[in-house]
Amino acid sequence: MSDALPSPLLALKGIGKSFLGVRVLDGVDLDVVPGEVHAVVGENGAGKSTLMKIVSGGYAPDAGTIEFAGAPRRFSGPRDAQRAGIGIVHQEFNLLPERTVAENVYLGHEPVRRGLVDRRAMRERTAELLASIQESSLPPGSRVGRLGVARQQIVEIVKALALDARLLIMDEPTAALADNEVERLYVLVRRLQQRGIGVLYVSHRLKEVFDLADRITVLKDGRLVTTVPAADTDPDRLVRHMVGRDLSSYYPDRAAPDDPGPVRLTVHNGGNRKLRDIDLRVRAGEVLGIGGLQGSGRSALARALFGAAPFTTGEVTLDGAPVRLRSPRAAMRAGIAYVTEDRKGEGIVAGASVLDNALLAGRAVLPTWRGRAARTARVRELLAAVDVRAATEDQEIRFLSGGNQQKVVLARWLALGPGILLFDEPTRGIDVGAKSAIHDLVRRLARDGAAVLMISSDLPELLGMSDRIIVLRDGRIAGELPAGATEEDVLTLALGTVPAAA
Amino acid sequence: MQLAERNRLRVRFRPGGLAPILVIFVVLLVLLGTRQPDFLSPPSLMSFLGRSAPLILLAAGQYFVIVAGEFDLSVGSLVTAQVVVAARLIDSDPSRTWPVILLLLAFGAAVGLVNGLITTRLRVSSFITTLGMYLILVGAVYLWSDGAPKGGLSEEFRRFGRRAFEDVFLVGRIPYALLILLAVAALAVLLTRSDFGRTLVAAGGNPRTAELSGVRVRHAKTLAFVLSGLAAAVAAILIGGYSGVSFQAGAGLEFGAITAVVLGGVALGGGRGSVVGAMLGALTLETLFTLMNFYGVSGALRSTVQGAIILLAVAVSAMRSVPAKGIQ
CATH class of the missing domain: 3.40.50.300 (P-loop containing nucleotide triphosphate hydrolases)
Structure with missing residues (x-):
C-alpha cells in the first residue's frame, strides 16, 4: 500500500x-x-x-x-x-x-x-x-x-x-x-x-x-x-x-553434559486425538523443555503422559519397562506427577486448607490410617522445605498468593516421591520472587535424579531452564533444540516458517 | 489494605466452622429453659435426645452426600419403605428380628448404591436421581402392601426406638436410641477423619483437582450415597420402634436432614463443613421444633420454617464467599 x-x-x-x-x-x-x-x-x-x-x-x-x-x-x-x-x-x-x-x-x-x-x-x-x-x-x-x-x-x-x-x-x-x-x-x-x-x-x-x-x-x-x-x-x-527480549532474569545452572543419568522415560509413536507420532526420551536428571504455541499439543502431551487423556497408540516405557498410563492413578503409581497449568480450575481445592491440599494425592493413592501421623509430619516438612508462606496450615488455600499456591501443589506431589515431573506453565501468574524459587526447585529436583518435562509459553524461561527443548506444532514434534537455542529458533519451529539460510 | 482486612475477617468466621451453629443452639436452649424449665431436667433431656436421634442420624448420612456436592432426597421415603417392609417381614415374630434388621441395612445400602451409580455413571444430577428414587419407593411400597401396612413389628425390634436403661445415676434414663446414635456418630467422625472422608470433601470442593490428584471421585461419591442409605436404615429402625408402622413414618425427613446439614454450616454444592456441624444442625432443628411446640405454634409451620432456614443459610454462606470465583 x-x-x-x-x-x-x-x-x-x-x-x-x-x-x-x-x-x-x-x-x-x-x-x-x-x-x-x-x-x-x-x-x-x-x-x-x-x-x-x-x-x-x-x-x-x-x-x-x-x-x-x-x-x-x-x-x-x-x-x-x-x-x-x-x-x-x-x-x-x-x-x-x-x-x-x-x-x-x-x-x-x-x-x-x-x-x-x-x-x-x-x-x-x-x-x-x-x-x-x-x-x-x-x-x-x-x-x-x-x-x-x-x-x-x-x-x-x-x-x-x-x-x-x-x-x-x-x-x-x-x-x-x-x-x-x-x-x-x-x-x-x-x-x-x-x-x-x-x-x-x-x-x-x-x-x-x-x-x-x-x-x-x-x-x-x-x-x-x-x-x-x-x-x-x-x-x-x-x-x-x-521475539528478542533480554535474558536479564537469573536461572539456575543447567545440568552438565554428563550429569543426566540413564533414560527414564521414552515415548515411541505416541498418539491420540490431539497428538501424532510423538517420539521422545527423557533422562534422569534432565529438564526437557516443551515449546510450542497454545493448542499445539503441549498440554495434551503432559496429560497423555499423566493418563488424564491417555495415548491411544504407541508405547511408553519407564526405566526400560513398558507401562500403560491409563489414568492419573496409574501414572501416579508409576511415579509421575503433573503440575497443571490451570491452577485454580484443577490444581487446588480452593476452599480446603493448605494442609488438606498438600495431603490430597497421598490420601488418594496411598490411603492409610496408622501411617497418617507420619505422613502428615512429612508433608509439613515438605511445605516448610518449599517455603510456603501461609498464616497457618489450616488457612484456606484460596487466600494464598499464586506462588504460594503453586508451592503447596508442588509439596503435594513431592510427598509421593515422583521420579518424573510434568510441569505445565509452572510459573504462570506468579510473582517474580516465587518464580525464581520455583525455578530453583525444578532444577534441584532434576539434580536429585528426577526427569523433568517443563512446558512454558514464557520463552526466556523455557530457554533458561531447559537442557533440551522439543517444540510441538499441530500435535507433532516439529523439532528439537539443544541448550543455548534462541527465542527465534523456538518460534520458527513453533510457527512452521522455514528458517532462512544463516 | 481493605481487601486484606476483609480476608482476615472471613478467615476468622470460617464458613463451615462450628461457632455459628453452637451459638444458635445455646440461644434456643436458653429460650426453651426459660419457657419450660422442666425441659432441662435430665430425664426430659435424655428423652429429647433419644427422640432426635433419627434426624441426627439422617443428617450425618446426608452430610457425606452433600459435602461431596450431591443431594439425597430419597431418604424420607426410604425410611417409610424400611418400616413398612420390616413390619410385613417380621409379622410380629420375635425370631425374625435380627435377620430383618440385617436385611434393612442391606436394603438401605443397596438403594444408596443405585443412587450413587446412576448419579456417577449415567451422569444424572443427583437431585433428579434421588427424586426419582423417592417416587419409586413411595409407589413400590404402596403396591407391595396393597395400600395398607401389613404385619407388625416385634417388641425386640421396637425396643431400640422406645426403650431405655432406666434408673441410671444422675441422668435418670438413657434411651437405647441415644446409645446407637453415639456409636454411629463416633463412626461418622472417624470416617470423616479418614483418608476417604478427606478425599470426599476434596471431591466435593473441586472434582477436577481431586481426579487429577488420584481420587476416584465416582467411587467416593457412590460410597457417600451408600452411607446415606445405611443411615436411613438405622433411622428407620429407631422410628419404627418409636412411632410404629405407617406410610407417614419417614415423610418429610429428607428435607429435615438437608435443612439440618445446611444449618450446621455444610455448604450446598460441597467442599466444606463437618459432620459434627451437620448433627448439631439436626439437634438445633429439633430444639427449634420443640420450642415452637411450647409456644403453641402450629406444627404446619414446620416446613415453612425449614424452607426459610435453607434460604437464609445458603444466602449467608453465598454472601460470605462472594469473591469465590474458583469455587464452584
Whole structure:
C-alpha cells in the first residue's frame, strides 16, 4: 500500500489496559482502512486478545482513544460495538445449535410485523445476505447444530453482516477448520474485502497472514513493535520482531553434559486425538523443555503422559519397562506427577486448607490410617522445605498468593516421591520472587535424579531452564533444540516458517 | 489494605466452622429453659435426645452426600419403605428380628448404591436421581402392601426406638436410641477423619483437582450415597420402634436432614463443613421444633420454617464467599 490510504475505518491511538496492576497493553496504535485485511500477530500473551476485546467493546481501555468511522467512540459493551458496526467472529462460536440459520443470524433483532416475529422476512433477508457473499448453498432454514464447523463459521460471519458490520474481527478463524476449508475461508474473506469491509485478522499461522493480509501489526509484551505492509516483509523478519527480549532474569545452572543419568522415560509413536507420532526420551536428571504455541499439543502431551487423556497408540516405557498410563492413578503409581497449568480450575481445592491440599494425592493413592501421623509430619516438612508462606496450615488455600499456591501443589506431589515431573506453565501468574524459587526447585529436583518435562509459553524461561527443548506444532514434534537455542529458533519451529539460510 | 482486612475477617468466621451453629443452639436452649424449665431436667433431656436421634442420624448420612456436592432426597421415603417392609417381614415374630434388621441395612445400602451409580455413571444430577428414587419407593411400597401396612413389628425390634436403661445415676434414663446414635456418630467422625472422608470433601470442593490428584471421585461419591442409605436404615429402625408402622413414618425427613446439614454450616454444592456441624444442625432443628411446640405454634409451620432456614443459610454462606470465583 502506498501513501494514498483512504481515511481509516478504525483508528486506535495510545491504547493501554491493565489488569490487577499488570500492564497488558501499553500505548498501542492501530488503524484499519475500508477493504483492508489487517493481521495482528504476536506470541501468546502479547496482548492480541485484549486488544480485540477492546475494539469489540468487551473491555474499556484505561488509556487512549478509539475512533470508528470518523467519530471518537467509547463502547459501553459488545452490543454497543455491534450496533456501531463492529462484528467479531470468535474462535469459539456463539451460536444456538437447536435454532435455524436465520434465527441465529437475527437473534436479538428479529424483523417484526404486527408485534410478531416475521419469519418469512427473516429467512428471505438471510438468504439475501448469504447470496451477497455467494454462499447461497447454505439453506437459511437448516438447524445450525447440523452444519459443519466451516458452515457454522459462515453463519457467524453473516450474523455480523446482518448488523451491517463494517469492521469484522476474526480471532484465529482457521483454528477449527480442515485444510480445504481454509481455502474457502480465504475466498470469503476476499469477498468481504471487496464489499469494503475492514477485517482485523488475528492468527498464529504466518502462512495465512501472508496469504491474506495487506498490512501486519506485530505486538510484543503488550506494546506495538511495528506495522508493516505484508509485501515489505517476510516470515523470518516477522518472527524476529515477535521475539528478542533480554535474558536479564537469573536461572539456575543447567545440568552438565554428563550429569543426566540413564533414560527414564521414552515415548515411541505416541498418539491420540490431539497428538501424532510423538517420539521422545527423557533422562534422569534432565529438564526437557516443551515449546510450542497454545493448542499445539503441549498440554495434551503432559496429560497423555499423566493418563488424564491417555495415548491411544504407541508405547511408553519407564526405566526400560513398558507401562500403560491409563489414568492419573496409574501414572501416579508409576511415579509421575503433573503440575497443571490451570491452577485454580484443577490444581487446588480452593476452599480446603493448605494442609488438606498438600495431603490430597497421598490420601488418594496411598490411603492409610496408622501411617497418617507420619505422613502428615512429612508433608509439613515438605511445605516448610518449599517455603510456603501461609498464616497457618489450616488457612484456606484460596487466600494464598499464586506462588504460594503453586508451592503447596508442588509439596503435594513431592510427598509421593515422583521420579518424573510434568510441569505445565509452572510459573504462570506468579510473582517474580516465587518464580525464581520455583525455578530453583525444578532444577534441584532434576539434580536429585528426577526427569523433568517443563512446558512454558514464557520463552526466556523455557530457554533458561531447559537442557533440551522439543517444540510441538499441530500435535507433532516439529523439532528439537539443544541448550543455548534462541527465542527465534523456538518460534520458527513453533510457527512452521522455514528458517532462512544463516 | 481493605481487601486484606476483609480476608482476615472471613478467615476468622470460617464458613463451615462450628461457632455459628453452637451459638444458635445455646440461644434456643436458653429460650426453651426459660419457657419450660422442666425441659432441662435430665430425664426430659435424655428423652429429647433419644427422640432426635433419627434426624441426627439422617443428617450425618446426608452430610457425606452433600459435602461431596450431591443431594439425597430419597431418604424420607426410604425410611417409610424400611418400616413398612420390616413390619410385613417380621409379622410380629420375635425370631425374625435380627435377620430383618440385617436385611434393612442391606436394603438401605443397596438403594444408596443405585443412587450413587446412576448419579456417577449415567451422569444424572443427583437431585433428579434421588427424586426419582423417592417416587419409586413411595409407589413400590404402596403396591407391595396393597395400600395398607401389613404385619407388625416385634417388641425386640421396637425396643431400640422406645426403650431405655432406666434408673441410671444422675441422668435418670438413657434411651437405647441415644446409645446407637453415639456409636454411629463416633463412626461418622472417624470416617470423616479418614483418608476417604478427606478425599470426599476434596471431591466435593473441586472434582477436577481431586481426579487429577488420584481420587476416584465416582467411587467416593457412590460410597457417600451408600452411607446415606445405611443411615436411613438405622433411622428407620429407631422410628419404627418409636412411632410404629405407617406410610407417614419417614415423610418429610429428607428435607429435615438437608435443612439440618445446611444449618450446621455444610455448604450446598460441597467442599466444606463437618459432620459434627451437620448433627448439631439436626439437634438445633429439633430444639427449634420443640420450642415452637411450647409456644403453641402450629406444627404446619414446620416446613415453612425449614424452607426459610435453607434460604437464609445458603444466602449467608453465598454472601460470605462472594469473591469465590474458583469455587464452584
